Amino acid sequence: MKQRPYASLALAAPLALAAAVVACNTEPPPPTATTASATPAPGQSQAPAAKPPTAEEAHGFTLRVNDELKKLWTASARASWVNKTYITDDTTALSAAAEEANMEYLGTAITGATRFDGMTLPEPVARQLKLIKISSTLPAPPDPKKRAELAQIAVSMEADYGKGKYCPPRLEGKCENLDELSNIMAKSRKYDELLDAWTGWHSIAPPIRERYTRYVELGNEGARSIGFSDMGALWRAGYDMTPEAFEADTERLWNQVKPLYDELHCLVRSKLRKLYGKDKIGDKAPIPAHLLGNMWAQDWSNLYDLVTPYPTEASLDVSKALVDKKVAPIEMVKMGERFFTSLGLDPLPKTFWERSMFVRPRDREVVCHASAWDVTYGGDIRIKMCIEPKEEDFITIHHELGHDYYYAYYHTLPVLFQAGANDGFHEGIGDTIALSVTPGYLKTIGLLKDAPENPKAETNFLMKQALAKIAFLPFGKLIDQWRWDVFAGKTAPDKYNEAWWVLRQKYQGVAAPVPRSEKDFDPGAKFHVPGGTPYTRYFLAHIYQFQFHRALCKAAGHTGPLHTCSIYGNKAAGDKLKAMLAMGASKPWPEAMKAISGETQGDASAILEYFEPLRKFIREESKGETCGW
Ligand code: X8Z
Numbered sequence: 001m002k003q004r005p006y007a008s009l010a011l012a013a014p015l016a017l018a019a020a021v022v023a024c025n026t027e028p029p030p031p032t033a034t035t036a037s038a039t040p041a042p043g044q045s046q047a048p049a050a051k052p053p054t055a056e057e058a059h060g061f062t063l064r065v066n067d068e069l070k071k072l073w074t075a076s077a078r079a080s081w082v083n084k085t086y087i088t089d090d091t092t093a094l095s096a097a098a099e100e101a102n103m104e105y106l107g108t109a110i111t112g113a114t115r116f117d118g119m120t121l122p123e124p125v126a127r128q129l130k131l132i133k134i135s136s137t138l139p140a141p142p143d144p145k146k147r148a149e150l151a152q153i154a155v156s157m158e159a160d161y162g163k164g165k166y167c168p169p170r171l172e173g174k175c176e177n178l179d180e181l182s183n184i185m186a187k188s189r190k191y192d193e194l195l196d197a198w199t200g201w202h203s204i205a206p207p208i209r210e211r212y213t214r215y216v217e218l219g220n221e222g223a224r225s226i227g228f229s230d231m232g233a234l235w236r237a238g239y240d241m242t243p244e245a246f247e248a249d250t251e252r253l254w255n256q257v258k259p260l261y262d263e264l265h266c267l268v269r270s271k272l273r274k275l276y277g278k279d280k281i282g283d284k285a286p287i288p289a290h291l292l293g294n295m296w297a298q299d300w301s302n303l304y305d306l307v308t309p310y311p312t313e314a315s316l317d318v319s320k321a322l323v324d325k326k327v328a329p330i331e332m333v334k335m336g337e338r339f340f341t342s343l344g345l346d347p348l349p350k351t352f353w354e355r356s357m358f359v360r361p362r363d364r365e366v367v368c369h370a371s372a373w374d375v376t377y378g379g380d381i382r383i384k385m386c387i388e389p390k391e392e393d394f395i396t397i398h399h400e401l402g403h404d405y406y407y408a409y410y411h412t413l414p415v416l417f418q419a420g421a422n423d424g425f426h427e428g429i430g431d432t433i434a435l436s437v438t439p440g441y442l443k444t445i446g447l448l449k450d451a452p453e454n455p456k457a458e459t460n461f462l463m464k465q466a467l468a469k470i471a472f473l474p475f476g477k478l479i480d481q482w483r484w485d486v487f488a489g490k491t492a493p494d495k496y497n498e499a500w501w502v503l504r505q506k507y508q509g510v511a512a513p514v515p516r517s518e519k520d521f522d523p524g525a526k527f528h529v530p531g532g533t534p535y536t537r538y539f540l541a542h543i544y545q546f547q548f549h550r551a552l553c554k555a556a557g558h559t560g561p562l563h564t565c566s567i568y569g570n571k572a573a574g575d576k577l578k579a580m581l582a583m584g585a586s587k588p589w590p591e592a593m594k595a596i597s598g599e600t601q602g603d604a605s606a607i608l609e610y611f612e613p614l615r616k617f618i619r620e621e622s623k624g625e626t627c628g629w
């Protein structure tokens with residue numbers, strides 16, 4: 001199973017271990033017919049080797065695995081695309097069968113790759129062999145029955161999430177899907193109405209709980225069969241460092257940004273307390289999780305009107321402009337594309353416009369959670385979204401196009417290299433572009449009337465950005481904190497929900513608005529849990545995107561404060577971006593980081609620099625408040 005599409009079923013994760021593609025294709029020479037037949041195909045049984053394997057055989061093996069994986073992954077991506085854009089029992093079964101075939105092949109390929117263990121090989125070959133071995137985020141148990149069961153569970157959990165609905169008694173038989181409930185979360189300021197939407201959506205998850213428990217058991221069995229202690233260790237192995245070093249590194253980044261989050265939390269809580277009353281939000285109390293404008297309290301942008309620093313300044317309401325101007329979903333995507341082409345990147349192919357799904361179909365069930373695809377690993381790029389005329393979706397379009405442009409610039413590489421430098425890079429590209437969607441740019445494209453450049457207007461903009469970017473950070477960290485503990489057995493199935501809320505309180509300072517029990521499965525109400533998509537990638541992306549932005553702004557010759565930069569129309573920035581995209585996963589990620597930014601590690605100094613001007617305002621505003629929880 002394969003890592004794509006981004007933010008969809010992620011059952012395998014190509015990692016940043018690839019080699020120079022040119023070197024791979026030219027050195028050592030391709031295997032001759034004799035050499036090739038001397039190396040059993042990954043799917044064939046292996047006779048005891050009479051002689052130790054050669055470097056040529058290792059190279060031939062990687063060529064074949066790339067070739068066969070491309071066919072299998074294409075077949076499963078086609079089945080998955082049809083399933084997610086038309087969920088039925090049949091398409092779910094077809095998709096599960098294709099995933100099962102991937103799992104089986106990969107299991108055999110991983111075993112096949114061990115034949116070359118300990119050999120001194122050209123770097124590109126060695127990297128690809130390593131990549132094969134750690135490429136699955138959902139490794140199959142060796143037992144074929146269990147493999148089939150796991151594939152079925154994985155596909156059906158995501159399908160059920162996609163179909164999730166809440167049918168409140170007040171609607172007398174009519175039901176609300178996630179889009180509708182999310183709009184309530186965004187717009188309502190009525191405590192009980194929000195509570196109803198929140199508990200309603202969370203009621204879709206308990207039926208997934210039992211399957212999730214089994215998914216953990218079977219996935220762990222698979223992980224152990226390829227030498228990892230559990231699935232979490234496998235997920236953490238994809239960053240060109242040991243899993244332990246990776247864990248420490250994300251902790252380092254979190255500690256860099258936590259003080260800024262705490263300051264924002266303090267200010268927002270004080271405003272919410274004014275609105276909802278002291279009886280609902282006590283002095284040192286965590287914030288009830290349903291009051292932050294988003295189902296998961298992961299993005300607080302919808303609270304902007306509540307915390308606008310200077311309400312008399314020019315409006316930043318892009319959603320209103322999209323509605324007033326009746327901008328159609330496809331036109332919103334074209335606006336997104338125009339940003340990328342302004343940098344000198346290619347237009348999206350004709351097939352993108354023909355094959356993408358831009359709106360929720362009226363007559364069938366789909367997985368609406370936004371995702372980006374290259375179905376053939378050869379440039380058949382698409383997005384799948386349920387676009388509404390609102391700012392959040394406008395930004396998400398840039399996010400998804402970032403994935404597609406990554407695909408487009410590396411699709412000529414062997415499939416094992418067709419991945420981000422690490423998965424955080426993949427998630428960070430479109431967001432980097434979206435950081436250039438400044439008020440000034442929005443004025444240029446006619447979505448804002450006015451974009452004055454003065455400290456008050458800029459403070460407003462920074463507040464809006466902080467509600468999206470800073471509020472996200474603890475959420476980005478905690479989801480996998482929960483899963484790593486679940487996978488490692490530190491959190492037993494009968495403690496799933498309790499452990500979830502311990503982490504939500506610890507990191508986000510939010511609490512469940514009503515008592516929860518182990519009958520609930522609140523992690524399952526977040527797409528990436530039933531979808532099996534690792535989540536630390538988004539935490540990383542939220543740090544990297546500011547590093548990328550700072551670097552591209554420098555390339556573009558920007559000199560003012562970081563938050564005022566837009567690289568729109570700048571070819572020098574585009575060239576830098578293209579060069580990194582084209583590397584795919586062919587080099588360890590620090591090299592890709594170096595190519596774009598000159599830096600060699602994740603570093604929160606860029607995000608801190610970006611928001612520095614806002615901190616003074618937040619501290620002033622929170623004077624006299626008791627912060628923390
Ligand atoms: O899942 C996504 C993207 C697709 S990769 C829409 N995101 C995370 C989420 O929605 O939870 C982007 C931000 C975080």
Ligand code: ZN
Pocket residue numbers: 006007399400403426427
């Ligand atoms: Zn994404």
